[in-house]
Amino acid sequence: MDRLQAMRIFVTVVNEGSFVQAAEKLDVSPQLISKSLGQLEDHLGVRLLNRTTRRQHLTEAGSTYFARAQQVLADIDDMELQLSGLQQSARGVLRISAPVSFAIRHLAPLVCAFQKAYPEVVVDLQLNDRKVDIIEEGFDIALRIGRLESSSLIAKRIAPVRLVYCAAPDYLAQEGVPADLVALREHRYLHYSYMDESFVPSAAQVMRSNNGDVLVAAACEGAGIALQPTFIAADALRSGRLQTVLSEFEPEPIALYAIFAHRQLLASKVRAFLDFIDGYFGDPPYWDSY
Known part of the structure; x- marks a missing residue:
């Protein structure tokens, strides 16, 4: 028995849903499909498929073998692609x-x-x-x-x-710079809707949005303090429209x-x-x- 061929036949049967369709896919006879699966099950000592006249179902062992067999065949195909230069x-x-x-x-x-x-x-x-x-x-x-x-x-x-707390200089001059996360309760906070809840301070949320650019723009206008990634806030921080606060309380990246x-x-x-x-x-x- 060619174990690699038997493995490929088994995977094709599962993917195609029937012996006949698998035989057409592989351009072999249904009898060869049936014989190959029988030899594979004998070799493994387990039943891979429960077969009836109309359909087949994977057994528990079949499901496990199917997942691993797909991986083995994919790795082989991938190796051959790389060796032949087609991967480029x-x-x-x-x-x-x-x-x-x-x-x-x-x-x-x-x-x-x-x-x-x-x-x-x-x-x-x-x-x-x-x-x-x-x-x-x-x-x-x-x-x-x-x-x-x-x-x-x-x-x-x-x-x-990186996530940084930031606000406009004018806002901080008027409202003060918070000393710690508890002090954020006294400030206006601009909240990103998808932000991990563990990052959300106990502050009065005066604005919520599912877009960080909107919140950074609002912060630049003095609307409050925002916690935003530097890939959005960097330009405003570089130009001085925003400045970071609470640096020692910056969340882990x-x-x-x-x-x-x-x-x-x-x-x-x-x-x-x-x-x-x-x-x-x-x-x-x-x-x-x-």
Whole structure:
């Protein structure tokens, strides 16, 4: 028995849903499909599929074997692609989801440089601050900022992200500079809707928004104190329209991550982008040089 061929046949049967469809996919006879699966089950000593005249269902052992078999086959295919040089020929549509403010401020140069390096890749960049379901919504990569929850997806850390408390000099001259987080209760606070609740101080929220640029602009107008990432606030801090406060109470840095599906689904266009973005912004990133 060719174990690799049997493994590929089994995975194809599961993906196609029937012996007949798998046989058509692999251009072999249904009898060969049945014989190969029988030999594989005999070799493993377990039943992988419960079969009836109309359908089949994975057993518990079959589900485990299917997941591992997919990975093994994907690794083999990936190795062959790299050895043949095809891994360099990234092509197709690369769908990326990214946070609005970060993408507007920092992604255009990266995407343009990437497409110069990989001219056969079309980038479909969709901006959204919510956490998209990359599999259900058909994204290859999602860029996310924050602290990641446990997930079956793969996360690649791209760059650290600092959060700073900041306010306009005129506001601080009028209302005073808070000495600690408790003192924020006496101040006007501009709250980002998606902010991790552990970062939210006990302050009077006078404005809420799901967009950080709006909150930074409001802070520049003297509306109150905001807690915002430096990739948004750096320009205003550099020009003096904002200044940082409570530096000793600055939250631990979070990070920008690239989220993608299990590496068994990693196409050359995805791998190329992940390699390209790795280290692109620097560590510390260039926006922290204000």
